[in-house]
Amino acid sequence: MIIGKSNKIKRVKEIAGKVAETSFPVLLLGASGTGKELFARYIHEKSPRAGHPMNVINCSALADHLLDSELFGHSRGAFTGASERRRGLLEATHEGTLFLDEIADLSLSAQAKVLRVLEYGDFKRVGEDRMSHADVRIIAATNKDLGKEMAEGRFREDLYYRLSRFVIEIPRLNERAEDIMDIASHYLKETNPQQRFTGSAIKKMRAYDWPGNVRELMNVVIQASVLLPSNRKTIQAQDLPIRVPAAKSQVEKKVLVSFDEKRKRIMDLFSQNAKIKNADVRSALQVSHTTAIKILHEMEGKDIVAHKNGKGTFYTRMECPK
The missing domain is CATH 3.40.50.300 (P-loop containing nucleotide triphosphate hydrolases)
Structure with a gap:
């Protein structure tokens, strides 16, 4: 496929x-x-x-x-x-x-x-x-x-x-970086459909260059999934057997991320979960609670729908009209 x-x-x-x-x-x-x-x-x-x-x-x-x-x-x-x-x-x-x-x-x-x-x-x-x-x-x-x-x-x-x-x-995979999470999610679902990636794991995969391309991504996801401790269902950044050079990480922290990029990263979260919360967005974007609320508010009615329950607010992907 x-x-x-x-x-x-x-x-x-x-x-x-x-x-x-x-x-x-x-x-x-x-x-x-x-x-x-x-x-x-x-x-x-x-x-x-x-x-x-x-x-x-x-x-x-x-x-x-x-x-x-x-x-x-x-x-x-x-x-x-x-x-x-x-x-x-x-x-x-x-x-x-x-x-x-x-x-x-x-x-x-x-x-x-x-x-x-x-x-x-x-x-x-x-x-x-x-x-x-x-x-x-x-x-x-x-x-x-x-x-x-x-x-x-x-x-x-x-x-x-x-x-x-x-x-x-x-x-190369790094020439079509927007496909990374779709590919990673596919192999994670094949390996263990009960597991998901955290925002930090998604960020690490998006920052890595993938010199081994799709084959390397497949191997990394399968290895992280199989070796994940049995008492956890979330794959975190430290579980991924890849290393993003420190210099690249520091440069990325200084780059102003556009709203479109923030939106893309948030929509990537839905490849793992039907519902997301403010905490998921904070982790994926490495932003404050207040900034996450502002971004989610801008996306409401266009990309996502907000729902409230006794535990707070969660968000789902907006369904396209048929």
């Missing part, structure tokens, strides 16, 4: 959805942990090939001779231990989608074989001389700079131009 409502991720999903309707190759570019395989699956599931298999091969995980056998298959007796004929992933993916992850790590000889598959659908099983054929859509991905790889002779230009009819760049 691709989670997020930011303009950047919506645009990437829109492009992926349009590309999915074709059978052309797709090249996904993005840093490690940004969700390239998720997008490959999204394209496959939206495509006319969705009823057929999607298979994945990590090009960096296999040596050339193993990659040939895995991708193209082999005949009986092709090498020691090949006691029977075996189909490769190309044949197994016929009429479906083959995802080549970390394609920049292929050797030049392996790249030449992939190029032939892209151009003609032809390949040779290990130990056979005759050509076989498979109808597959290729989606490839890498976190490397292919321009640099080509300039230094490690990646074939003809393969790049064959793959790059559609290039989709997946943004």
